[in-house]
Amino acid sequence: MLSGIQPSGELHIGNYLGAIKNWAERADEYDCYYFMADMHTITVRQDPAELRRRVLTQLATYIACGLDPEKNTLFIQSHVPSHAQLAWVLNCYTMFGELSRMTQFKDKSARHADNINAGLFDYPVLMAADILIYQPDYVPVGEDQRQHIEICRDIANRFNGIYGDVFKIPEPFIQKVGARVMSLATPDSKMSKSQPEGCVFMLEKPEDILRKFKRAVTDSDRENCVRYAPEEKPGVANLMQIYASATGKSYEEIEKEFDGQGYGAFKPAVGEAVVEMLRPIQAETQRLLADKAYLESVYRAGAEKAAYVANKTLRKVYKKVGFIQP
Numbered sequence: 001m002l003s004g005i006q007p008s009g010e011l012h013i014g015n016y017l018g019a020i021k022n023w024a025e026r027a028d029e030y031d032c033y034y035f036m037a038d039m040h041t042i043t044v045r046q047d048p049a050e051l052r053r054r055v056l057t058q059l060a061t062y063i064a065c066g067l068d069p070e071k072n073t074l075f076i077q078s079h080v081p082s083h084a085q086l087a088w089v090l091n092c093y094t095m096f097g098e099l100s101r102m103t104q105f106k107d108k109s110a111r112h113a114d115n116i117n118a119g120l121f122d123y124p125v126l127m128a129a130d131i132l133i134y135q136p137d138y139v140p141v142g143e144d145q146r147q148h149i150e151i152c153r154d155i156a157n158r159f160n161g162i163y164g165d166v167f168k169i170p171e172p173f174i175q176k177v178g179a180r181v182m183s184l185a186t187p188d189s190k191m192s193k194s195q196p197e198g199c200v201f202m203l204e205k206p207e208d209i210l211r212k213f214k215r216a217v218t219d220s221d222r223e224n225c226v227r228y229a230p231e232e233k234p235g236v237a238n239l240m241q242i243y244a245s246a247t248g249k250s251y252e253e254i255e256k257e258f259d260g261q262g263y264g265a266f267k268p269a270v271g272e273a274v275v276e277m278l279r280p281i282q283a284e285t286q287r288l289l290a291d292k293a294y295l296e297s298v299y300r301a302g303a304e305k306a307a308y309v310a311n312k313t314l315r316k317v318y319k320k321v322g323f324i325q326p
C-alpha cells in the first residue's frame, strides 16, 4: 500500500478520517509506504520555512495517528529522487489532452490564476510515478483523488501495452464512511484546509473545535431531528458521518441515541467525540515534535528503504525504454 499527503497546510479531520486513519489500520496486513508530498506542494507558492515546519509536523502526526515507523515506511518525497526520474519518463507517455481534463488542474488554475505553472499541469504524472514506482496493490485515499488514480492506471496500462508487464496496475482504496467529510460551514463542499471556517484541524484547541461544531450548519428545514438523509439534510448527514467514524457507531445507533433530542444536543456531542478522538493524537504529536533527532532518524531510514524499492522499478523502466545502464 502506498499513499501521500501534501504538506500544503495543517492536517484536518477530513485527511484523518478519509485517509490516515485507514492507513494506520492496515499496517499488519500490508507492506505500507507513506510519504509527505513536498514536491507536489511547491506547485503552489510556499513559504520555505513554513514548508519545512509542516513536513515535520505532518510526520509527527502520522506517527501519532498510529503509523508505527517500525511497521510502515515513512519518508519525504524529495528524499527519493527516483520519483522525479520516473515522472520524466512517464511524461513522455502522457497526453496533453488527458492532463487538460483533470478536475484538480482546472480548479487550482482558476484559484491561482497568476501562477499556472507547468508543475501544476504535470502534477498527476508525478503522482503516477509516486505510485507506480512502488508497485503497490492499493492506494488508500479520499474520494477526491479517484481521478488521479484513474489517470495513473491509464498511464501504466499504456506503458505496459508497449513494453510488457512493467507496472502493477494499482486499485484505489476508498472507505465508505469518512471518504468525503464535508465542510461544517458549507456542507455542500468538502472539508478543505483552503476553507478554514468549516474545517477542523487536527491540532486545534478543544474549545475551538467545540465552537466550530456548535456552529455547524445543519439544515434549513425545521425538522430538528437526527436522521440520516444525505440528499435532504447534507449538514446533518455529514455530522453523523463524523460521529460514526469517531465513535464506531452505526447511523441507526446514532438516530436512536439522539431520538427526540434535536440538533442542540447532537452538535456538541459530535464536537466532544472529535475532541476525545484527537486528544491522544495531539499529545503524542507535541511530544514527538520536541524530539527532532528521532523524527530525523525516522525519515532517513524511511527514505533509504523507499529508495531501494523505487530504484529497482526505475532500473527496469530505464532498460525497457532503451537507456544504457550507467
Ligand code: ATP
Pocket: 004, 005, 006, 008, 014, 015, 016, 017, 018, 019, 140, 141, 142, 143, 144, 145, 178, 179, 180, 181, 182, 190, 191, 192, 193, 194, 195
Ligand atoms: P486542498 O485544500 O489543498 O484541496 P485537502 O485539504 O483537500 O487539500 P489533500 O492534501 O488534497 O487535502 O488530501 C490529502 C488526503 O486526504 C487525500 O487522500 C484526500 O483524498 C484526503 N482528504 C482530503 N480532504 C478530505 C475530506 N474532506 N474528506 C475525506 N478525505 C479527504
Ligand code: LTN
Pocket: 002, 003, 004, 005, 006, 037, 040, 126, 127, 130, 131, 139, 141, 145, 148
Ligand atoms: N494528490 C494527493 C497527494 C499525493 C498522493 C500521491 C496520494 C501525491 N502523490 C501518491 C496517493 C499516492 C493528495 O492528497 N492531494
